[in-house]
Amino acid sequence: MKITDIHKNKKRTLSFEIFPPKKDKELDNIDETLTILSRLSPDFISVTFGAGGSVNCNRTIELAKKIKDEYHIEPVVHLTSLHYDKKEIDSFADTLKAEGIENILALRGDKRPDIPEKDDFHHASDMITYLKANYDFCILGACYPECHPESENCVEDIKNLKKKVDAGAEYLLSQLFFDNENFYRFKEKCILAGIDVPVIPGIMPVINAAQIKRMLTMCNAKLPEHFRKIIAKYENNQTALFDAGMSYAISQIIDLLVNDTEGIHLYTMNNPVVAGRICEGIKNII
Ligand code: FAD
Numbered sequence: 001m002k003i004t005d006i007h008k009n010k011k012r013t014l015s016f017e018i019f020p021p022k023k024d025k026e027l028d029n030i031d032e033t034l035t036i037l038s039r040l041s042p043d044f045i046s047v048t049f050g051a052g053g054s055v056n057c058n059r060t061i062e063l064a065k066k067i068k069d070e071y072h073i074e075p076v077v078h079l080t081s082l083h084y085d086k087k088e089i090d091s092f093a094d095t096l097k098a099e100g101i102e103n104i105l106a107l108r109g110d111k112r113p114d115i116p117e118k119d120d121f122h123h124a125s126d127m128i129t130y131l132k133a134n135y136d137f138c139i140l141g142a143c144y145p146e147c148h149p150e151s152e153n154c155v156e157d158i159k160n161l162k163k164k165v166d167a168g169a170e171y172l173l174s175q176l177f178f179d180n181e182n183f184y185r186f187k188e189k190c191i192l193a194g195i196d197v198p199v200i201p202g203i204m205p206v207i208n209a210a211q212i213k214r215m216l217t218m219c220n221a222k223l224p225e226h227f228r229k230i231i232a233k234y235e236n237n238q239t240a241l242f243d244a245g246m247s248y249a250i251s252q253i254i255d256l257l258v259n260d261t262e263g264i265h266l267y268t269m270n271n272p273v274v275a276g277r278i279c280e281g282i283k284n285i286i
Contacts, residue, residue: 002138013263020059036272080109081121132168141169176204206245
């Protein structure tokens with residue numbers, strides 16, 4: 001089923017992101033995560049896609065099939081375009097179609113000095129235009145409440161996001177953020193720019209200090225002062241930081257729900273304990 005059809009019948013969606021394990025044997029262990037996630041009845045689970053490497057890409061498709069066939073949950077397959085040409089994207093799209101997978105999160109992918117870029121798709125919107133012209137997938141796109149790191153400014157970023165939606169993105173999943181006010185301001189800018197598709201906030205629960213440092217350098221997310229203080233206080237106490245991170249993510253989600261957000265997308269990091277604990281915290285609210 002297409003995510004847009006699921007969304008039509010629900011006030012808001014609950015979804016998770018997982019990534020394909022790097023090693024073959026770990027694919028079996030993913031069952032533990034999927035079993036716990038499926039008990040939480042998500043509307044969809046999205047599966048990330050490694051830039052440029054075909055082994056990883058096959059694992060994405062394999063995992064998406066597992067989610068659909070064994071867990072009866074709608075998968076969303078992430079697909080990056082910068083390192084592929086039309087023929088290669090056709091090959092992925094044909095495989096997805098043959099497997100009955102109907103939803104793609106269409107991404108450009110990060111620039112990587114070690115992998116040559118190809119000329120067919122310079123931006124996610126280029127691949128979205130191509131997929132919409134040639135296939136019948138529901139297309140999701142990525143958005144950045146605190147601006148994409150390569151963008152000169154947020155105005156340019158929103159203008160580019162509008163191009164993505166005009167090209168055919170029907171549903172937007174956001175980059176993680178820790179300050180809901182930034183998400184609300186971003187949504188206002190989207191509305192002013194005529195972006196009228198659902199914009200779903202992405203929440204990443206903080207579980208340890210190393211993870212948060214990595215996230216902050218990778219994705220531009222800003223830490224509000226009160227959360228910075230919490231992290232500083234507990235950064236050397238792993239269990240306390242885990243508890244504080246869970247509570248912070250739950251309070252972020254409750255605030256988003258109170259403000260009528262159209263869904264919650266949880267970055268699970270393949271950690272069923274994290275997803276289980278967050279969902280336990282919001283089960284009577286969502
Ligand atoms: P684009 O939409 O192409 O944007 C990239 C930059 O180009 C932005 O600065 C934008 O403003 C600008 N731009 C866009 N369109 C135009 C245009 N027409 N003209 C001029 N400038 C333009 N990466 C992976 O490798 N695998 C994953 O599975 C993955 N999953 C993700 C899931 C989510 C929810 C998010 C938010 C990101 C994910 N990423 C993933 C990371 C993503 O690939 C990077 O952030 C990448 O740098 C940008 O991808 P994009 O699709 O947003 O690119």
